[in-house]
Each structure stands twice: as C-alpha cells, then as structure tokens.
Amino acid sequence: xxxxxxxxxxxxxxxxxxxxxxxxxxxxxxxxxxxxxxxxxxxxxxxxxxxxxxxxxxxxxxxxxxxxxxxxxxxxxxxxxxxxxxxxxxxxxxxxxxxxxxxxxxxxxxxxxx
Amino acid sequence: xxxxxxxxxxxxxxxxxxxxxxxxxxxxxxxxxxxxxxxxxxxxxxxxxxxxxxxxxxxxxxxxxxxxxxxxxxxxxxxxxxxxxxxxxxxxxxxxxxxxxxxxxxxxxxxxxx
Numbered sequence: 297x298x299x300x301x302x303x304x305x306x307x308x309x310x311x312x313x314x315x316x317x318x319x320x321x322x323x324x325x326x327x328x329x330x331x332x333x334x335x336x337x338x339x340x341x342x343x344x345x346x347x348x349x350x351x352x353x354x355x356x357x358x359x360x361x362x363x364x365x366x367x368x369x370x371x372x373x374x375x376x377x378x379x380x381x382x383x384x385x386x387x388x389x390x391x392x393x394x395x396x397x398x399x400x401x402x403x404x405x406x407x408x409x410x
Numbered sequence: 411x412x413x414x415x416x417x418x419x420x421x422x423x424x425x426x427x428x429x430x431x432x433x434x435x436x437x438x439x440x441x442x443x444x445x446x447x448x449x450x451x452x453x454x455x456x457x458x459x460x461x462x463x464x465x466x467x468x469x470x471x472x473x474x475x476x477x478x479x480x481x482x483x484x485x486x487x488x489x490x491x492x493x494x495x496x497x498x499x500x501x502x503x504x505x506x507x508x509x510x511x512x513x514x515x516x517x518x519x520x521x522x523x524x
Contacts, residue, residue, distance in 0.1 A: 300453070329510065336419065338500060338514035339454070346510065354510070386453055395504040396442040396461040399512065401453030 298322050300402035302387050308408045309377045317372040317405050319387030325400070327393040328370035330354075330362060332383040333404070339386065345370055346393035377409045412437045412505040416515035424523045429473075429488040431518050433501030436482065442504040443484040444512070445475055449497045457499070460484065471495070496522045 303318045321328065326347045331339040331354075341354030343362040351362050359381060361373045370389075374381060384406050388399040417432040435441055442461050446454040458469025465477040471494075475486045484501060501515040 327510070336516050338414075338516045340514075341510065341512075344510040352510070388453075393510060395511070396459070398444065398456040398459055399454075401455070403451065403453050 300387055300389055300400055302385075302402035302405050304405060305403065306406045308410065309374075310410050311377060311379060313377050315374050315377060315407075317374075317385055317387075317407075318369070319371065319402060320369045321387075321389040321400070322368065323389060323391075323400065324367070325389035325391050326367070327390045327397075328364065329388040329390075329399060330360075330370070330372045331386045331388065332356065332381075333386060334383050342372065342385075344393075379409045381407065382409045383407060412441065412503050412511075412513050414501050414503050414513050414515040416499075416501050416518050418518055419516065420519045420521065422521040422523060423491050425493055426490050429486070429491045429495065429520065431486040431499050431501075431520065433475075433484045433486065433515060434482055435484060435501075435503045437503060437505045439505055440479075443475075443477060444502040444504070445469065445473070445484075445486050446500045446502060446514075447471075447497050448500065448517075454500060457486070491520075491522050493522050493524070496520055 329344040330342040345364040348367045387402045390397045390399045413436040444459045445457040460477045504512045
C-alpha cells in the first residue's frame with residue numbers, strides 16, 4: 297500500500313533554478329492537490345486537480361505551475377525558484393472533489409532555495 | 411468566509427493525562443470538520459471527521475471530538491495520553507461543495523511528558 301508517493305524527499309536549489317516535484321497515487325483517486333507547509337501557517341493550497349484533465353489555482357499559486365499527467369500523477373513545477381519558496385511541499389489525493397471527503401497525503405518534499 | 415483557529419501552538423501533558431486540543435471554526439453554513447495528525451517527517455493522516463449526524467465523533471488511536479454548533483467548536487480529546495501521541499495536530503474545515511476548499515488551522519504541537 298504505497299498510497300501517495302512524492303519524489304524527491306529533499307532538494308536544495310539555487311535562486312533562479314527550475315525544478316519539478318513529482319507525485320503519484322495508487323488509490324484510483326480522481327482529485328489531487330499540492331500544498332505548502334510553512335511554520336505556524338498550517339497548509340496552504342497551491343493548485344488542485346478535481347479530475348483528470350482539469351487544474352485550478354488555490355490560495356498561493358504564484359510562481360508555480362502544475363500538470364495532471366494522467367489519473368495517477370500530478371506534478372508541481374517551479375520555473376524560477378525564489379528563497380520565499382523554501383518550504384515543505386505536500387501532495388494529497390481524494391476520491392472525489394466533494395466536501396467531507398478526506399484527503400490522503402504523501403510524506404512531503406523538503407525544498408530549500410539558496 | 412470559513413476559517414479555523416487552533417488555540418495554543420504547543421500543548422504539553424503528562425503520560426496518562428487528559429489530552430484536550432482546541433479548535434474553533436467560522437462558517438456561514440454547516441461545516442464539515444476534520445482533525446489530522448502529522449508525525450515527524452511524515453504527511454498528514456486523518457484522525458476523524460464530522461460530516462452530519464452524531465456530534466460526538468470517534469477516531470483512531472482513542473481520539474474523539476465533539477461538534478458544538480452553539481460554540482462553533484470541534485475540540486479533540488483523548489482520556490489518557492500515550493508517548494506515541496506526540497505529534498502535530500491540525501484542525502480543518504470544509505464548507506463548500508468542493509473538497510478543495512479545505513482550510514487548515516495553524517496546528518498544535520502535542521508533547522507528552524514521561
């Protein structure tokens with residue numbers, strides 16, 4: 297039972313470099329999400345994909361792009377990394393995009409931008 | 411707009427003592443409420459959720475929470491703390507028709523004293 301798998305687990309980038317964070321789920325879920333977690337701020341939604349073929353902006357989308365590659369995979373791209381994007385990034389999935397449905401999380405990617 | 415407030419960023423209790431983590435929400439319509447737990451270097455795991463029906467909700471690991479509409483609260487309790495309960499706990503609210511509209515609190519770190 298892998299659940300939600302994120303790669304890489306750790307990454308250090310220099311300002312201006314680009315990077316793609318990978319996420320895959322094996323639960324046949326329709327909806328997938330990207331969050332960032334910063335100290336004292338809980339989780340903030342960056343982008344989400346309610347179903348295969350759709351993506352929408354969340355609370356903090358600036359500086360990021362996403363791709364829903366297929367039903368299993370949802371990637372997050374930083375085109376030109378900035379120190380303010382230093383954070384822990386979590387991918388999550390849920391069976392569908394309806395209120396009350398819990399989300400299942402990966403173990404996170406710890407990203408530092410120098 | 412919906413929001414979540416967790417009172418106390420850090421709570422410390424003795425092993426065997428009552429655990430009480432406080433969560434208040436703001437919502438203009440009946441909410442869906444969640445508690446998630448995060449162990450070090452892991453993603454969030456669902457502890458319990460309230461959607462409709464019984465206001466006392468039982469979750470995993472002996473935790474429970476009570477939805478009190480009049481107090482707009484959803485406090486998390488456990489009668490007897492165990493060392494393995496040390497983690498960060500997040501309260502979350504979902505109000506709209508989309509699960510993507512989950513708002514997370516800023517988290518409460520629970521420490522257990524031997």
